[in-house]
């Protein structure tokens with residue numbers, strides 16, 4: 001849906017190539033594209049504006065004017081500035097729990113932002129990594145079954161929760177939580193508050209009162225990565241009234257561009273400490289500014305891609321495939337498992353959205369008329385074959401092909417096309433294997449499944465992925481090498 | 491408080507920002523390019539997104555450019571434009587009596603307000619004299635079933651549930667079976683929150699729909715996607731993907747009682763042409779209202 005910033009900028013600078021040097025006006029022109037990219041990524045307008053002002057100055061003063069590739073240079077300046085702003089002191093650091101236990105961590109935020117799940121995740125993290133004795137207490141007496149939700153999470157996580165006393169109000173629960181933690185020698189106590197809108201004065205006062213009672217070491221604002229322009233109001237209100245000390249960005253496993261993070265960070269002046277990456281209790285990690293910066297700019301989040309692939313691809317499948325590939329022998333059953341893995345990864349669309357330089361690829365894909373439904377059709381064709389046919393496609397003569405086509409609900413020519421592409425693919429595979437052996441690489445990348453060929457995609461440099469991962473992934477241009485993600489490398 | 495008053499209160503702070511901006515820009519001023527750009531900015535801050543904001547501002551350019559305008563005129567004109575864009579999608583949910591039980595499947599990403607909206611809907615239909623049943627189809631999240639059971643009790647509506655961890659599709663199937671046997675008017679099916687980019691979870695949703703269709707090929711009669719007004723431009727991806735996977739037939743916009751304006755709905759209305767059935771304006775049982783474009787647009791501009 002979104003054009004990547006690199007694409008846009010190369011468009012913006014196209015008219016300018018051959019001009020030698022770029023004027024201040026040219027840079028300002030390019031910055032309009034940057035502004036648009038930021039706004040589409042939900043960076044709050046006032047924040048986007050000041051960001052643009054700062055980077056414009058930097059770009060004008062810097063090597064941009066002499067650069068051979070001004071578009072790339074601007075992207076780099078913008079990216080670096082974004083990383084600097086999102087990151088900085090305290091970003092991604094663990095909680096600071098003070099010297100006198102029990103340390104108190106107060107969780108706050110809007111309704112539905114993910115406070116309770118995050119409480120459970122952080123508690124587990126402290127318990128497992130730092131061997132802390134942790135107590136969790138929900139002071140949410142407003143949402144139905146909120147206290148029970150935390151209690152259930154506690155059971156799942158093996159973390160104690162404060163027993164629920166029916167009818168008790170938030171301040172009283174908060175007091176009891178601190179007392180209990182002190183008396184029973186807990187190291188850390190989490191106070192999970194009810195979600196509230198920032199203009200609900202009674203609820204904001206309740207939160208202030210709870211905060212006064214528990215005297216938190218940390219007050220974490222839990223915010224959804226999908227948040228829009230409202231991020232400013234939220235950060236302002238919670239920041240001022242509760243003295244937020246850090247931010248947790250949730251649902252980073254979604255496909256939101258995450259621009260709200262920039263507003264939260266800028267408005268509160270407090271670091272983003274963690275990001276939530278899934279519904280499971282271990283799905284939390286220290287915040288990575290560079291990853292979110294890449295997403296905000298629409299350059300894809302390659303780390304997420306790799307992680308998602310690792311999560312989706314069954315290790316055994318991948319290893320089996322890797323072995324087959326290494327031996328240079330591959331049959332249609334292998335192709336089938338590869339097709340299925342691609343489907344699992346959210347189809348091509350999902351996969352593509354996570355990759356850098358995506359705009360160009362999408363265009364190529366459109367030109368090649370690659371249809372995601374094709375994956376399903378090809379799967380059906382292979383499924384209509386007998387095991388023997390899958391193993392030895394050579395035995396497929398006209399009558400068998402007719403049967404298969406009927407079984408899969410396609411035309412015989414579709415079957416032929418699949419077989420032809422499979423042939424090409426095995427051929428390529430053999431070649432790649434030879435090359436791979438010569439260069440002494442470990443895990444070669446398999447070629448794309450039939451029909452996925454990418455006209456115009458750079459051939460040659462075949463980057464490798466961590467062993468075990470590469471095997472299941474389709475070959476895509478722009479994949480990072482082992483050295484990590486460099487959005488500017490080419 | 492009337493829904494309009496609530497909505498207005500909710501939008502007040504935003505509107506303040508929006509309107510004080512408009513005021514400072516337009517009090518007795520010529521509508522020139524700079525003024526239009528500032529106006530566009532104000533719409534962006536209401537989450538319309540840069541493209542829709544530009545479009546709305548351009549409309550104004552066509553009709554009012556170069557004229558001397560007052561602040562009020564501008565606000566009126568903008569509200570009218572936005573209301574006009576929204577009018578076609580303001581189609582309330584019509585519970586067709588011929589479809590019995592009328593099955594409403596409630597879906598969306600995590601935490602948007604699915605369960606709460608079901609609680610509110612159950613209450614509203616019950617009060618309108620309908621026989622309502624609820625299926626606790628979120629068999630995943632901790633205490634999701636208990637949460638819904640409390641809503642069921644509040645509304646005086648039976649909740650069909652299984653233990654957490656049960657198969658959601660199986661639960662939906664049994665619930666529909668029971669609703670058919672009981673000859674209920676309406677069955678509201680809750681589902682677990684799911685991020686639209688997780689294909690395994692989306693497959694699970696498809697399975698729920700497949701299984702329901704075994705009992706009633708015409709069901710679900712409404713597939714309601716719940717959007718959180720706090721969400722920014724990602725709402726586009728949510729609507730797109732859920733529509734592809736589950737044939738969404740209506741939208742509900744929740745949490746309009748906060749500072750978020752939900753302006754993204756303006757762009758969504760244009761892009762997807764999906765009816766906006768309801769808006770959520772609080773956590774209480776009665777905080778559910780029909781979507782009224784004029785009121786929504788006017789509140790957005792502080793009128």
Ligand SMILES: Nc1nc2c(ncn2[C@@H]2O[C@H](COP(=O)(O)OP(=O)(O)OP(=O)(O)O)[C@@H](O)[C@H]2O)c(=O)[nH]1
Pocket residue numbers: 111112143195197598599600601602603604605606607628631634681682683684716744745746747748769770771772773777
């Ligand atoms: N202020 C406000 N809060 C709302 C509204 N609708 C829902 N909420 C709150 O938002 C939070 C999440 O609502 P739920 O109904 O649990 O959301 P859900 O979509 O069922 O969540 P999951 O099942 O966890 O995905 C709760 O705290 C609700 O009370 C609304 O219109 N206004």
Ligand SMILES: [Mg+2]
Pocket residue numbers: 604605606628634680681682683
């Ligand atoms: Mg729910």
